[in-house]
Amino acid sequence: MSGQIVRVGGRSVVLDQAKQWIRQYFDAEANRAAAVAAKGRPYAFPVYDRMETGSGPNELNDGDLLAPVLLNVTPKLHAVLNLQAVRPALEAVLEAIPPGLTLRDAVASGVHAEPLRRIGGLLDGPAPLRGVGGTILMKIMHRKRPLFLPLYDTQVYACYCGSGDQYPIKKSPQRTWAQFFQLLGDAVARDLDEQPDPWKTLMGCAPDDVSELRVLDVVAWNLGSGTGAHTTEPLSS
Template sequence: MRLAMGTREVFDAESLLEEYLGPRKRGLRYAYPYYDGLTTNGDSDLLCTGDLLAPCLLGVQVDVDRMHTLTALTPLLQRGLDKLPPGIELIEADEITLDLVAALYDPLDDPDVSDRDVKGSLIAKVLHRKRPALVPLFDSKVRIFYQHERCIPPSPRDGRSWREYMQLLVRAMQYDLKENADEFHRLSALVPRNGPPLTPLRILDIVVWMSSAV
């Protein structure tokens, strides 16, 4: 499987996914099924305080100060979430929708927002569960994986806004989903029937993250 717009090759994606989804011993467990199956308010359109704690299941500390910041950002994040069309997957999203996903991160570039102790990766871990087929997960491993002159070039000398970065990332991931559609369809069959379902976008994140972790 070639990912990152053809610049990276991943060998045996099936084994990587099976390792992430399979049962593991204490201290060695991955986030599935707990992050993906976490029930908060049961509303895919409305953020609640329980959603702000979901990143803890992906190994991100949400202490009192971060909870304070996320709570203050929630109205802005909700406004961005409200603009996303329901039922759209990243693979089929048009240019307008891709830009709306990127715009979710505008609060991180707003000079009037105080307490900047959260990053885009944390926001993604909050929002992904509301639109798991459209809003991608990412962290430092995913950023490094996609960094390439023919995919997402290194940040220019004068920096790059969160929206500008996400505009590049969502298009690179959309390209990967389209180019490997049959493979992701096959991988989706590996998700346990008694567990929460996973979208192709979530499977892409797992494969990228696991290939970068080895």
């Protein structure tokens, strides 16, 4: 077991190291202790994952729109105003995704593409959402459908998009956000499908209410933050 590898896109890590990352990140008590320590650096669990905003499963209130702050991405004032303007469109996407539907099942049945395209399409329109990119949008939406919608940031991009053959998504400046999110969903589901045992092991290191996509994101965050990580998003952040 100690030599087993887990892969995220084009990057990989020894499973034992990934287990350590997961245990550390999802240690709620350690994170609370770090929050009061002089030089403590707590991780976002459980504050981001269990944040109570009072909204329903298909609703995004103003508290939901500020959730990226808890993952160290702060929407500025103009971003929040633009997010409020597209809130009905985002809520319509949520209504179209059953809360219990996993990304893997959605990919297997071919129903994943349309919701991901609709989310990305909001960033591709003739009037761009100033201050809003894929990172902010997916950090908001993931909380509402943690089984279906993957998190996204520059670290995830570094894992999945590159010039080498090992990367499932090739760099393309012409690619739209709608196209990219569909490709990302395909690639994430494939990683989970092709490595059932490592991901089952990593899920066993996290609390029961944490999704596979959240666990994968923590591994991707660590891998993508490593030396040589590509930290440019496909479009504006």
